[in-house]
Amino acid sequence: MNNKLTKEEVLHVAHLARIKVGEEEIEKYQVELKQLLNDVDKIKEVDGYDEERMIAPWERDAVLRDDEPGEMLNPKEVLKNAPRHSGNYIAVPIVISEEA
Amino acid sequence: MQFLDKSIQEIHDALKKKEISPKDLVEEAFERIEKSKNLNGYITLNKEEALKQAEALEQKDAGDNLLFGLPIAVKDNILTKGLRTTCASHILDNFIPIYDATIVEKIKANDMIIIGKTNMDEFAMGSSSRTSYFGAPKNPWNHNKISGGSSGGSATTIAARDVLFALGTDTGGSIRQPASYTGIVGMKPTYGRVSRYGIVAFASSLDQAGPMTRNVYENALLLNVIAGMDDKDLTSADKEQEDFTRKIGKDIKGMKIALPNYFRSDIVSEEIRKEVENTKKILESSGATVDYVDMKYLDKAVTLYQIIAMGEASSNLARFDGIRYGYTKENPKDIEDLYLETRKNGFGKEVKRRIMVGSYLLSGDNAKIYYNKALSIRDDMKKEFDRIFKEYDLIIGSTTTTTAYDLTDPMDDPSKSFMDDVLVIPVNMAGLPGLSLPIGFGKGHMPIGLHIIGNSFDEATIYQLAGFLEKKLNLNLDSRKGEENV
Amino acid sequence: MSNYLPTIGIEVHCELKTKTKIFSNSINGYGQMANSLTNVVDLGYPGTLPTLNKEVINLAIKAALVLNCKIRRQMHFDRKNYFYPDNPKNYQITQAETPIGYDGYVEIEVNGKKKKIEIEEMHIEEDTCKSTHRGDKTLLDFNRAGVPLIEIVTKPCMESGEEAKLYLEKLRELLFYSDVSDCKMEEGSMRADANVSIRKQESDPFGTKAEIKNIGSISNVKLSIEKEIERQAQLYDEGKTFPPQTRRFDTKLNDTVLMRVKETGNDYRYFPEPDIPFVYITDEQIDKVKKTIPMLPDARREKYISLGISEVNAKKLVGHRSLSDYLNELLEEKIDFKTAGNLLLGDISAYLNKEEKEMKDTTLTKERFMDLVNKVSDNTLTSKNVKEILDKVMTSEKSIDEITKEAGIQNITDNSAIIEMIKKVMEANPESVTDYKAGKDRAIKYLMGQVMKESKGTLNPKMAMDVLKEELNK
Structure with a gap:
């Protein structure tokens, strides 16, 4: 069993998770992540199981809510914990627009 | 006067007769917390508010509410409006919630007083509370030992007898395992029994909050308060209100109990196996039957847990991005920089590792190979439990494989924290209720816990057995005296 | 390419x-x-x-x-x-x-x-x-x-x-x-x-x-x-x-x-x-939802055409939801739907646009609308009349008859009166009569114009034309 991920694999999962991995950390992650992946690979040994899934131990079906409005936040409360805001808006660094 | 050492009934009577007031209890609790400060059980104390709330209760009649005016500690991943909630993480270390978790509303409505927010593993990821951004809590029985995790702070403060009640959460043993390590009673209720609304999600299909207390009766009392369907949580169960204390004190004659062979295999230390065998004998001599049984899939539970918990966590923790709340990278170059640096600096090692692995497990074809397969096996595992519960009332085993280990033990093995929970994880997989009860002590007088597993929504029978054993064993579980014994 | x-x-x-x-x-x-x-x-x-x-x-x-x-x-x-x-x-x-x-x-x-x-x-x-x-x-x-x-x-x-x-x-x-x-x-x-x-x-x-x-x-x-x-x-x-x-x-x-x-x-x-x-x-649940689905556009168009409305107008009506919904309330009634469609898409639409109103903001009840449609289709009212009284029709509660009366509209629907007028015009324009008889179709348009002029617009044009032709062909 290989005991290290490649650098590229580490950077790929770090990108998926949006976690920056510094050059100095890569090697540590190569080993640690691989160990966890080796752990979960044990699932491949299991066969003869039934395909039916348990998404969660739900006791009931989804109970649907009536379409009646409830309480809402005041815009001030919306901004309360937001580190950047402008007027009533929460702000982020400019994003190249996906919208036409 | 040390009222917090008295029985719940004595305290209640004293409150009713106005011999003491809720304020006295709150002050006493804070004195005790101050004294045990070095245990690092709390992240945030709620002194001012707690005293204010206690004063407000002076005018109110306790009625027959046994929990009236009693201080309670709340794990720091349960949202408390206006009171900092950090999840023991840098990314939330300045986060002041703008709403209360449903269970917090419930304890407030029952006139309990929140004394503070307890220490834990960061985002409940870990088994020793050592991944906390605020340093690990210590085990009151031996300050060089861990108190377990992730609800380590709640376990610590109960074992230290600072307060009588604490809330914990349990995704893969995080109530029961620290309860076992610290000699207290910890219950993970059936999935859906307690609302998850306002509890910071780690793994949505596994998380469940529950009571941590010094004894069985008080545990059931607190579950009475926090249980119940919640319109805000579609996964909460629609069950009639019941009194979980109702079977405590009842005889166990004729009770059928299963002891899976896996739970007494050599993964469990000898001293613990011996204690469990001892308990088995007590149960048998009290008229119960205890059969060894074989159960499929128990040895696969950790693998399933790793896949499901890390997969769900990677998605649940995506919302911590430095935009709407929490820590944020100052002056980011662009949006990517904001994400990458906020999450790099905001999360600790264990959390980052799990999010990365979780992201990998759900990416591309992996979702099928790992996640969906894990859900299928999980379903089989639940059916295996169902099979046992057709014949038996309860399942027992030990809660942990060893007693609490040293705070200084190495943390560099990423699998270790999962293996600490090998015996308690199957219960989360199947959504069943499970409780850890102190049944003795191992080397260095460190507590040993019995794990009692019940059928879905049959917490009452667990409390019946636990209450019976507690009385029969009559252990001295006060760590303050325990320490002198070392 | x-x-x-x-x-x-x-x-x-x-x-x-x-x-x-x-x-x-x-x-x-x-x-x-x-x-x-x-x-x-x-x-x-x-x-x-x-x-x-x-x-x-x-x-x-x-x-x-x-x-x-x-x-x-x-x-x-x-x-x-x-x-x-x-x-x-x-x-x-x-x-x-x-x-x-x-x-x-x-x-x-x-x-x-x-x-x-x-x-x-x-x-x-x-x-x-x-x-x-x-x-x-x-x-x-x-x-x-x-x-x-x-x-x-x-x-x-x-x-x-x-x-x-x-x-x-x-x-x-x-x-x-x-x-x-x-x-x-x-x-x-x-x-x-x-x-x-x-x-x-x-x-x-x-x-x-x-x-x-x-x-x-x-x-x-x-x-x-x-x-x-x-x-x-x-x-x-x-x-x-x-x-x-x-x-x-x-x-x-x-x-x-x-x-x-x-x-x-x-x-x-x-x-x-x-x-x-x-x-x-x-x-x-599906059946319950099904019952809440109103008549859909294709069905509406088909229905309108079957009731005599032109294809173009049927399309236009469906393009104007509130008019179509209004019309749909009348589908069981016995009225001239062609006229109803014309009224809705013509004068009524123009009124609604001008006033920035919806049908529901007007006083035009189903009953009054049907009355209006009937009066137009039986030639009691000319389209010119409709234009004159529409504001009132859309804002007052009065009956169409009352409004017509108040507006001083008295249309000539009596044949003898029409014949009289036509004869007068024919006498005054003998060369046009001759031209018509010689097969010059344009002449009739001129004569018709003169008839309408004579009547000051109180004649129903279609009716007048029919009588004019009759008289010319005698």
Whole structure:
């Protein structure tokens, strides 16, 4: 069993998770992540199981809510914990627009 | 006067007769917390508010509410409006919630007083509370030992007898395992029994909050308060209100109990196996039957847990991005920089590792190979439990494989924290209720816990057995005296 | 440019007309103060959980029914994981595995031939928040976050921009008429993306796909597809290839521009949403929803034509929902529908436009409208009369008779009076009479004009013409 991920694999999962991995950390992650992946690979040994899934131990079906409005936040409360805001808006660094 | 050492009934009577007031209890609790400060059980104390709330209760009649005016500690991943909630993480270390978790509303409505927010593993990821951004809590029985995790702070403060009640959460043993390590009673209720609304999600299909207390009766009392369907949580169960204390004190004659062979295999230390065998004998001599049984899939539970918990966590923790709340990278170059640096600096090692692995497990074809397969096996595992519960009332085993280990033990093995929970994880997989009860002590007088597993929504029978054993064993579980014994 | 076979698939997002959002009970509204229609669930606060709006399921069932989709009886939701600032949880709750509707179709008419546009699937999901860009910042408004959407995905079965346009018009009409959505493209309550590829002939594999995102109007969907086909054809003609890509339609350039080249398969890390248990849909529920579907556009057009309304007017009426709904209240009555249609589309529409009113804002009850229709069809009132009295008809409660009387309108419907007038005109214009008899058709128009003049417009023109002809042919 290989005991290290490649650098590229580490950077790929770090990108998926949006976690920056510094050059100095890569090697540590190569080993640690691989160990966890080796752990979960044990699932491949299991066969003869039934395909039916348990998404969660739900006791009931989804109970649907009536379409009646409830309480809402005041815009001030919306901004309360937001580190950047402008007027009533929460702000982020400019994003190249996906919208036409 | 040390009222917090008295029985719940004595305290209640004293409150009713106005011999003491809720304020006295709150002050006493804070004195005790101050004294045990070095245990690092709390992240945030709620002194001012707690005293204010206690004063407000002076005018109110306790009625027959046994929990009236009693201080309670709340794990720091349960949202408390206006009171900092950090999840023991840098990314939330300045986060002041703008709403209360449903269970917090419930304890407030029952006139309990929140004394503070307890220490834990960061985002409940870990088994020793050592991944906390605020340093690990210590085990009151031996300050060089861990108190377990992730609800380590709640376990610590109960074992230290600072307060009588604490809330914990349990995704893969995080109530029961620290309860076992610290000699207290910890219950993970059936999935859906307690609302998850306002509890910071780690793994949505596994998380469940529950009571941590010094004894069985008080545990059931607190579950009475926090249980119940919640319109805000579609996964909460629609069950009639019941009194979980109702079977405590009842005889166990004729009770059928299963002891899976896996739970007494050599993964469990000898001293613990011996204690469990001892308990088995007590149960048998009290008229119960205890059969060894074989159960499929128990040895696969950790693998399933790793896949499901890390997969769900990677998605649940995506919302911590430095935009709407929490820590944020100052002056980011662009949006990517904001994400990458906020999450790099905001999360600790264990959390980052799990999010990365979780992201990998759900990416591309992996979702099928790992996640969906894990859900299928999980379903089989639940059916295996169902099979046992057709014949038996309860399942027992030990809660942990060893007693609490040293705070200084190495943390560099990423699998270790999962293996600490090998015996308690199957219960989360199947959504069943499970409780850890102190049944003795191992080397260095460190507590040993019995794990009692019940059928879905049959917490009452667990409390019946636990209450019976507690009385029969009559252990001295006060760590303050325990320490002198070392 | 050589000939190519285009293949087009369309994805449409429609906001559902509910009072509250899909997963929270904050208000689903448009055009309000930024961040005033939100709660902790919409903001993706830690610890929050979704609830599920009943009306969303009902409207989605309705949409599935009008789009001829099969309806799934057991479904769950899934999480689509991607980081983007308009995505509060950094995952979107959607339906990837079990879309509520599938295998549907919409019928369009292309060059007189009917064609079924096949719908692959239709699923429920939540909208993102709205971002606007100002200076070096992007500003986020969470009012739109959690607004319920349905996404409707066709098979790659269209062959031209025109077909895409017809499909979208039909889709909009269906969803609008069934009260599923406002379908206002200008407000973003209906949004379309088009997937376009071309190939030489049917036996070839599909060409490389370009996705044109978020096109702001139906006519621009058509135009952008045509431009994109042209662009791809030119590249192929030059022997060039291109990577799969996402483009947008630039309204200033009137052309599509590149947004980004697609990465090898977007990695959305879908998995089943553990926070929402299974949703079951029963036959009873479907039947109940079915009963709430009003008469749909095709059926309306057919009905109107069968009642004697012209095809053009039938189409126009259906294009004007409130008029069509008004007319539908009268379908069982015995009136001249041709006249009713003309009145609604003519003078009444003009009045409503001018006054910026809806039918419901006027006093024109069904009874008074029918009275008006009857008076016009039996020639009691001329169209000139109608114009004179319409303001009153639409604002007062008085009967049409009273209004007519008050306006001093006394039309000549007595034949002898008409004959008298006609004879007078004929005597005064003998040469025109001679011309007419000599076969000069134009002469009758002149005579008719003179008759109307003589009567000061109090004659019914059709009636007068009939009598004039009779007299001339004597």
